Amino acid sequence: xDGELGRESDLGSPDPLALRLAGGDPAxxxxxxxxxxxxxxxxxxxxxRDTPAAEDAVQEAFSKAFAALGRYSGExxxxxxxxxxxxxxxxxxxxxxxxxxxxxxPVAGTPEGGGGRCGVVPGVTGADEEAWMDVLWALGRLSExxxxxxxxxxxxxxxxxxxxxxTGWPENTCKTLVRRGIGRLxxxxxxxSDEKEAVR
Amino acid sequence: xxxxxxxxxxEEGKDGRVAGLLGDAASRLTPRGDPDELVExxxxxxxxxxxxxxxxxxxxxxxxxxxGVRFVGRASSPDExxxxxxxxxxxxxxxxxxxxxxxxxDRMVAALxxxxxxxxxxxxxxxxxQRRVLEVVAGIPRGEVRxxxxxxxxxxxxxxSRAVGSVMANNPVPxxxxxxxxxxxxxxxxxxxxxxxxxxxxxxxxxVPVEEISGSPYLATPTTGIFCHATxxxxxxxxxxxxxxxxxxQAATKAGFRPCEVCRPVVTG
Numbered sequence: 001x002d003g004e005l006g007r008e009s010d011l012g013s014p015d016p017l018a019l020r021l022a023g024g025d026p027a028x029x030x031x032x033x034x035x036x037x038x039x040x041x042x043x044x045x046x047x048x049r050d051t052p053a054a055e056d057a058v059q060e061a062f063s064k065a066f067a068a069l070g071r072y073s074g075e076x077x078x079x080x081x082x083x084x085x086x087x088x089x090x091x092x093x094x095x096x097x098x099x100x101x102x103x104x105x106p107v108a109g110t111p112e113g114g115g116g117r118c119g120v121v122p123g124v125t126g127a128d129e130e131a132w133m134d135v136l137w138a139l140g141r142l143s144e145x146x147x148x149x150x151x152x153x154x155x156x157x158x159x160x161x162x163x164x165x166x167t168g169w170p171e172n173t174c175k176t177l178v179r180r181g182i183g184r185l186x187x188x189x190x191x192x193s194d195e196k197e198a199v200r
Numbered sequence: 201x202x203x204x205x206x207x208x209x210x211e212e213g214k215d216g217r218v219a220g221l222l223g224d225a226a227s228r229l230t231p232r233g234d235p236d237e238l239v240e241x242x243x244x245x246x247x248x249x250x251x252x253x254x255x256x257x258x259x260x261x262x263x264x265x266x267x268g269v270r271f272v273g274r275a276s277s278p279d280e281x282x283x284x285x286x287x288x289x290x291x292x293x294x295x296x297x298x299x300x301x302x303x304x305x306d307r308m309v310a311a312l313x314x315x316x317x318x319x320x321x322x323x324x325x326x327x328x329x330q331r332r333v334l335e336v337v338a339g340i341p342r343g344e345v346r347x348x349x350x351x352x353x354x355x356x357x358x359x360x361s362r363a364v365g366s367v368m369a370n371n372p373v374p375x376x377x378x379x380x381x382x383x384x385x386x387x388x389x390x391x392x393x394x395x396x397x398x399x400x401x402x403x404x405x406x407x408v409p410v411e412e413i414s415g416s417p418y419l420a421t422p423t424t425g426i427f428c429h430a431t432x433x434x435x436x437x438x439x440x441x442x443x444x445x446x447x448x449x450q451a452a453t454k455a456g457f458r459p460c461e462v463c464r465p466v467v468t469g
Contacts, residue, residue, distance in 0.1 A: 021292070024282035026250045029294040033239045042229040051232065058231075059242060066246030070291040074283065132225040135218075139225075154222035155229075182215045189218065 146181035249296030268320030387417030
């Protein structure tokens with residue numbers, strides 16, 4: 001991914017973009033969006049399992065983020081770890097969507113049944129496509145907390161400190177959730193074929 | 201901390217394959233549509249837009265919200281202008297790279313050059329009194345000036361001349377709301393947020409006879425018995441030999457003249 005830059009900010013070293021936002025650089029908001037919108041979309045897409053809803057969530061998350069940055073002092077902005085902060089904002093947006101019942105996530109079902117709507121890279125065929133769709137299907141069967149933790153760890157590549165910052169959960173809790181989530185995913189993917197067949 | 205080291209024991213083998221599959225899934229979930237369009241949409245919703253343009257005061261910056269221009273000023277850099285904006289309005293500024301902001305910038309340049317072009321100002325960040333004052337001032341035509349007392353009266357608070365002065369000093373959209381066209385009650389130009397000299401220069405550029413009206417801001421003519429602000433379009437038509445100059449409206453009324461119904465000079469006492 002866009003890894004290195006975002007990762008630096010996860011670990012608390014000064015994020016050059018945070019400093020530029022603090023200083024008022026009018027090119028900085030665009031860079032913030034360009035740097036993070038794809039990964040935030042992906043995360044929201046995993047959690048909401050609906051493409052337009054994920055797009056809306058990204059819009060709303062950035063609006064909330066910019067509104068907050070407008071209220072903060074320059075000093076506070078300059079010290080921010082932007083990446084986990086954005087993940088935290090979009091998680092709240094997603095939770096609101098869940099709470100409103102707009103996107104009640106069904107526990108069973110193959111979420112990717114809709115095919116092209118989710119922005120599949122063209123040219124992917126057969127077994128390949130099946131494999132990653134199975135992964136998304138299996139992710140959808142994890143508990144909410146496990147799904148959040150596993151997505152942040154393995155799809156978004158956040159370190160545990162970043163996951164903790166993005167969720168508000170203690171780091172050890174995040175580690176446990178990821179470990180158990182991965183274990184369950186493994187089981188679902190290797191042994192869950194019956195279960196899968198059953199819902200198809 | 202190297203994040204590879206934070207992986208848990210037992211993530212090799214089967215779990216490692218799961219991780220690989222997750223990474224693969226991640227790389228395939230990309231937003232649809234044109235990324236530039238998406239970024240533009242996010243920016244226009246979440247931030248206000250900034251542009252710089254040429255003006256009679258040199259390069260100025262302008263901040264545009266959903267409902268129009270909210271802030272105009274000079275600054276040492278775009279960053280400095282955006283910082284000030286954030287502190288005053290609580291919003292971030294991003295460069296106005298969208299079509300709407302570009303078109304607005306073009307209209308603003310034209311308007312500041314004296315063309316009759318509408319540029320919407322958003323005065324929602326002001327108090328009701330400030331807004332009334334700014335709206336009155338926005339109506340003073342190019343080439344004309346009005347005294348503080350007149351603005352106060354027109355805004356419905358005839359005793360608030362001094363308050364009008366402080367509204368002028370904090371005008372969020374100078375030039376667009378032409379606070380430089382508000383002068384002291386004796387016709388001298390007075391102070392200006394960008395400097396008294398700049399004010400004189402701006403008014404001269406708009407064709408105001410600054411020296412002529414200083415100390416004698418009212419003109420009357422015996423042919424009609426009417427007196428006006430000296431820059432009123434009616435006053436400017438008075439033949440030179442008929443011009444009677446007055447320092448105050450009281451002096452003009454005392455001499456038997458009645459106020460013009462177009463420029464409505466303030467008559468007290």
